[in-house]
Amino acid sequence: VPQVGLWAKSGPSTVNFLDATEEQAFEGKRSLKLDVSIEGGTYHYFGVQVPVPCEGKLRLSARMKVGEGNTARVGFGTNMQYPPSHHTGCGPIESWDRPSDEWHLVEADLVALGASGKAGVIERVTANLKGGNVGAQLDRWSIFVNGSAGQRAVVYVDDIRIEGEVPGKEEMAKLLAARYQPALDALQE
Numbered sequence: 356v357p358q359v360g361l362w363a364k365s366g367p368s369t370v371n372f373l374d375a376t377e378e379q380a381f382e383g384k385r386s387l388k389l390d391v392s393i394e395g396g397t398y399h400y401f402g403v404q405v406p407v408p409c410e411g412k413l414r415l416s417a418r419m420k421v422g423e424g425n426t427a428r429v430g431f432g433t434n435m436q437y438p439p440s441h442h443t444g445c446g447p448i449e450s451w452d453r454p455s456d457e458w459h460l461v462e463a464d465l466v467a468l469g470a471s472g473k474a475g476v477i478e479r480v481t482a483n484l485k486g487g488n489v490g491a492q493l494d495r496w497s498i499f500v501n502g503s504a505g506q507r508a509v510v511y512v513d514d515i516r517i518e519g520e521v522p523g524k525e526e527m528a529k530l531l532a533a534r535y536q537p538a539l540d541a542l543q544e
Contacts, residue, residue: 359387359403362434362495363445366396366504373401379511381418381458386513389498393427393506400445402434402497405517408527409435409469409491413519417496418458421451422509427502428452429510431461434494437473439535440484444476447499458513465493465517488538490531493517 359373371390380386389401407413419431430447437443448468449461469491477484496515500508522530 359389359401359498361399361401362497363398363400364396365398367394368392368396368399368500369394376511379420379422379513381420381513383513386420386511388422388509388511389500390422390424390509391500391507393500393502393504393508395504397501397503399500399508400434400497401500402495404495405493407465407493407517408521409465409493410527410530411466411519411521413465413493413517413521414463415448415465415493415496415515415517416460416462417515418513419449419451419461420458420511420513421453421455422511423454424507425454425509427500427506427508429501429508430499431512432497432499433463433465433468434497435469435472436492436494437477437489438492439531440477440481440489442476442480443494444472445497445499447497450499450501454509465519466491469493483542484538488534490527490534
């Protein structure tokens with residue numbers, strides 16, 4: 356099991372369980388289980404860092420099952436970075452708020468998700484940049500838990516896949532420099 360950890364929160368929570376379990380599985384014998392009790396705040400995000408440029412062809416898929424005892428809103432999605440800026444954006448691709456007997460399929464074209472995310476974030480938080488001036492990079496896949504004190508999230512995640520073909524580091528650096536240069540030139544005018 357990859358090292359899954361809490362990476363953002365707006366209040367206290369107690370992790371009751373966060374590890375591989377044989378209780379449920381979509382494929383094989385085990386899945387990742389997260390059981391967390393919310394003590395305050397409205398969001399608690401858990402995930403695994405997987406830095407990959409969202410250029411070329413790149414897809415994310417996963418299976419998520421909402422377990423008995425869940426009373427919070429839970430989802431599976433991403434946190435993106437928009438280099439060379441330091442801005443980020445995150446959110447679930449799909450989310451649910453009640454237990455289910457079925458495994459939900461979550462799928463996303465990470466290139467398209469990165470493009471729409473950077474356009475919205477960069478143009479909202481900067482004065483001189485447009486989405487086309489920056490790149491998009493997957494920072495991490497995430498389990499999003501939203502709720503309030505007294506609520507609980509119980510989810511199982513399995514079969515997480517990030518697949519595709521992306522530029523190498525050198526090619527990506529050149530691509531980012533070419534996108535960012537017009538914004539730098541506009542500042543000089």
